[in-house]
Amino acid sequence: MGTNSFLKVLPEMVTFLRVAELGSFSAAADLLGMTPSAASRQVKRLEKEIGVQLLQRTTRQLRLTEPGAEAFARCRELVLAAQGTMDIAQRFSKTPAGLVRISAPKAFARRVLHPHILDFLGRYPEVDVQLVVADRDVDPIREGVDLVVRLTTEPPEGLVARRLMPVEHILCAAPAYLARHGAIAHPLDLPAHSCLSLGEHERDNHWRFRQGDEEAEVVVRGRYVSNHSEVRLDGALAGLGVACLPAFIARPALDDGRVVRVLADWEFQGNYRGHAYILHPPDRFMAPKCRVLIEHLLGALSASSSGRERPRAAS
Incomplete structure (x- = not known):
């Protein structure tokens, strides 16, 4: 592939990435606003340009080939870099501003995060927050969410994890x-x-x-x-x-x-215990709007956790 030949297949790389993440041409097409057949054609064009098969297609599932797995990792880096480029203005701004999308499980979002987000919005009038409530593992890269709160004993690899508070x-x-x-x-x-x-x-x-x-x-x-x-x-x-x-x-x-x-x-010793972590993709130049929300939640939740008295026990 020539030096600039990759420019004409950038959209195909994004489509391939979403198909591989979702394991479905239909799901990726819905996300990208195209038809499944168009998504399939874009992946075939990318395979033709690269000269290797990226996906093994069966009637029941899609599976990455060995070169497809490497291409998937490279395409993910590409999309992360593109998302970072879109945030450059925010990174160099001295005043945090713009929309932060943060996801959290339902009960934790309502009982723990919500009051502190209200306080945060009062302190940072130029920052807006969208709280996405979901009792499932949200992928911040695939779903376009800036920050994810997850209750777990082991944070996932590939994401930066900051510990918010213990969950007992x-x-x-x-x-x-x-x-x-x-x-x-x-x-x-x-x-x-x-x-x-x-x-x-x-x-x-x-x-x-x-x-x-x-x-x-x-x-x-x-x-x-x-x-x-x-x-x-x-x-x-x-x-x-x-x-x-x-x-x-x-x-x-x-x-x-x-x-x-x-x-x-x-x-x-229940199944649902450990710590609440706030997760985000690795990024050396985090937007100020995200950084101040993370620091606000870390400060608020660490203070509230350390200041609690032991609950009364039944006699």
Whole structure:
């Protein structure tokens, strides 16, 4: 390929990248505003120009060939560089301005991020924020999101990860429920109680605990199962039983005594724990609008996490 020949296949490179990311000509075509047949033709033109097959096409799936995997990595670098070029004005501006798109899981977005974003908007009048609420792993590069908040024990490779705060799951129940059904002193007491679990996976009703060197696992059941943490909190408040909840969801009800913490001296080993991380693609020249939002959230959440008192436990 000649020195400038690549210029005529730049659109084809972007199309190939989106097809490879999404694993579908139809999905990529929807994203790019073209027909699936047009997307397919662009990828074929790129393969012809490069002289190698990039995708193995079957009736059920698309798979990158070995040269296709290398081309995918190069095209992704190209798109990142192009996105960075579009942000040059922002990077050299002294005043943060423009739109920041940030994605986060629903409960965390509503209960944790939202109040601090309101404060941020008051401090930075030239910056706008779009909060994208999604209970799935959002790809900031593919989906055009500047920042992503993810709750995990291991941040993904290929993205810069800044730790926002620990995320702990705890057990809570209404005082009236415990008064009717008795105190819970050990995890082995839980099978005799109604327990509100997630129900997303087969073993979500297998609750595991640790206290020092001692571990315990119990199988629980209850009359109400939901994969929405605020629904489980409502169930606990209604006296339906013991709910597993993110600590940030339970906090207001704990603080005013509507629920109390159960087995506070045991660590609940649920699937959804670790830390909340704010993620973004590697970028040596981050736009000021993104940098100030990251620093604002880091400062606000680290301060609020360190300043919390231990929740009251059930006696």
